[in-house]
């Protein structure tokens with residue numbers, strides 16, 4: 053794992069730097085592997101990044117967009133991560149519809165939809181059960197409770213060792229989420245973190261020792277590159 057931590061002066065600088073890193077990783081993936089597979093985070097932090105990407109002229113036919121987690125709501129619901137990314141980015145560019153790969157949330161149950169997306173990823177990346185695909189870029193955030201994607205403290209999703217996708221649980225509400233092993237097989241994982249409310253979680257995530265079941269972002273140790281991009285409000289007390 054090649055880990056880089058950068059604390060940027062403010063949220064604007066955080067977004068500008070994350071745009072640079074994402075573009076450079078996209079370019080490397082396309083030149084080395086002919087396409088770029090990127091999984092998006094939800095929440096408020098990455099929205100300006102998506103808006104910035106939407107203003108660029110990129111080889112959209114070579115970019116495939118996934119989500120690292122999804123709230124279990126219809127795709128047009130205000131809480132939907134897919135809806136946010138479509139409004140901020142995907143609806144504004146000429147990306148082929150076939151290159152957009154959302155998690156479905158309208159099946160029989162969250163478990164059935166999680167299994168469906170697990171099967172879908174195995175088919176897309178041509179990997180058998182027991183193997184993991186290597187997404188080029190996975191964008192993540194953290195919550196104040198140190199959750200990442202929809203891997204919440206002390207939930208069953210944290211125990212998955214062989215699944216790509218599973219059901220997350222936020223205070224009893226189901227979500228669909230990538231598992232930690234899938235995230236850890238990515239070529240590059242980029243955390244975007246902004247705001248002082250994230251300081252206590254970051255202190256535990258970066259501590260020499262702490263319980264990963266209580267602070268799930270500690271489970272993220274990718275084989276490839278790991279970037280932590282923080283604004284000053286979030287990162288000022290971090291031990292680097």
Ligand SMILES: O=C1O[C@H](COP(=O)(O)O)[C@@H](O)[C@H](O)[C@H]1O
Nearest residue numbers: 093094095096097192193194195
């Ligand atoms: O619930 C979620 O929250 C995290 C963090 O969101 P932020 O608004 O604090 O940036 C996000 O990474 C995750 O995808 C989302 O579903």
